[in-house]
Amino acid sequence: MSFLSSPSFLRAVVWFDAATGVLLGTLHLALTDTLSQWFGLSAGLVQGSGVALLAYALLxxxxASQRRLPRGLLGCLAAGNAAWALGSLALLLGSAVAPTVWGQTYLVVHxxxxxxxxxxxxxGMRRLPTLAAA
Known part of the structure; x- marks a missing residue:
């Protein structure tokens, strides 16, 4: 079994995802005006993304805290992350906002x-049934 396909690695990835969601969501809400100016993004967008990040982190x-990782909910996390990445790309390449260089960098990192x-x-989610049978 590959390290990347082990349930413990997948659980660690989900915990990491939750922790970064809490950290960034808290920063977005605590520093809304500052981040809005630095990134060239509206305060509403920064604040709304903070709320979304905290809700995602809770999920x-x-x-991650469940005894067995639920395959369907892991699919929701993966889909949510893919949507977030595509949304960040749309903000970066679209004309709806005019992010600063710091904002562009932040979006690229996302x-x-x-x-x-x-x-x-x-x-990891796709590998769970194979691992459960082993």
Whole structure:
């Protein structure tokens, strides 16, 4: 069994995802005006994303704390991360906002890191039935 397909690795990834969601969500809410200015994004977008991150982190933490990782909910996490990465890409490439260089950098980091999380979660979720049978 590959390290990347082990349930313990997948659980650690989901915990990491939850922890980063709490951290970033809290920062978005605590520093809304500052981040809005630094990133060139509206305060409403920064604040709304903070709320979304905290809600997502609550779901991810609940999933990670279960005795058996639920395949369907892991699929929801992976889909949520993929949607977040695509949304970040749309903000970066679209004309709806005009992010500063710091904002562009922040969005690129989200596209890459959250896209990677989505891929790892999707891969791990798909491997769970095989692991349960072993």
């Amino acid at each position: 991810a933490g609940g999933i 596209v890459v890191s959250v896209g990677l999380l989505a891929e790892v979660q999707w891969f």
